[in-house]
């Protein structure tokens with residue numbers, strides 16, 4: 001069990017395992033317990049190697065993109081474009097960048113729980129290289145999410161298409177590690193009851209959300225909180241631990257705190273650590289009631305249709321009705337249904353009657369109670385409530 005959320009933001013400056021200057025992993029973990037809700041200063045590879053193995057639920061990584069921007073960029077009116085030309089984004093060659101990517105991805109896999117997932121965001125500059133390396137290491141890509149920007153920066157020179165999206169790779173630890181969290185039902189509810197797709201339309205971080213220092217951007221690549229909101233809502237549960245090895249201005253920490261998740265931030269630059277910590281201090285966590293989400297069906301106990309017969313909620317011989325009573329079938333003692341010309345499970349008969357390849361019998365069939373149709377899914381929910 002993870003201890004209850006600490007409200008205080010705790011920053012560990014110079015938290016590097018003592019006396020270590022090499023990039024090799026320390027033999028013993030420097031942190032016996034997790035440094036929850038803290039920002040550790042140092043190189044993320046060394047720091048991840050100092051954390052206990054298989055200890056975090058989700059990793060969100062926004063690494064340097066290696067954008068290779070050359071020279072200053074100006075708008076047609078000659079004003080200067082605030083582009084990403086930070087030292088931390090510069091690598092001398094693809095080879096050096098690939099080695100760095102491999103090293104942090106290996107370190108991340110070690111600290112990730114077996115049922116955990118990794119998110120990596122990138123652009124065309126780096127995402128193909130990172131994607132190939134992470135597959136080589138053993139990660140399995142569950143989705144590539146396209147974050148389409150409503151307000152991208154134009155291509156000022158008019159030499160290419162406007163670069164209007166970034167890509168998020170969402171991965172588990174390998175093909176066999178399938179018990180990861182995906183709050184499918186919550187994301188569908190969030191999306192007006194329509195299954196959420198892998199293309200997300202969201203604005204870039206601007207206006208009041210953009211952190212400023214002396215009138216300038218506090219961090220050149222601050223991500224929008226709305227993006228992290230979807231990431232954390234979909235792939236974590238209350239109290240989970242989210243590690244961000246490239247913490248920057250602390251967007252992951254801010255959203256994690258809001259949603260009642262724990263964060264661990266790793267960052268090399270002190271100025272970003274103080275920016276992030278000031279930001280996170282001001283975040284009010286949402287209340288326990290507010291962060292409750294529609295539970296994922298995968299996490300609910302399985303209930304067979306026969307259980308409803310066994311405990312007397314539905315008697316053999318009962319007539320089940322499809323939507324608007326267009327289809328009918330009779331329940332048999334073994335939990336199968338029989339209709340005029342088909343028999344089988346609630347799913348099979350539902351599919352056959354509609355001429356459909358498949359059918360979710362739980363949401364298709366109803367019983368009649370006082371002239372009203374009541375979904376058998378409601379009866380299943382009653383059984384589940386008794387099981388908890």
Ligand SMILES: C[S@@+](CC[C@H](N)C(=O)[O-])C[C@H]1O[C@@H](n2cnc3c(N)ncnc32)[C@H](O)[C@@H]1O
Nearest residue numbers: 043044062088221222223246248249251267268
């Ligand atoms: C793309 S930015 C992350 C921005 C962040 N997602 C946000 O919303 O503000 C990458 C960050 O990683 C940091 N960084 C780069 N290399 C690092 C390393 N080896 N260890 C720790 N931090 C590193 C940089 O200082 C930079 O702040």
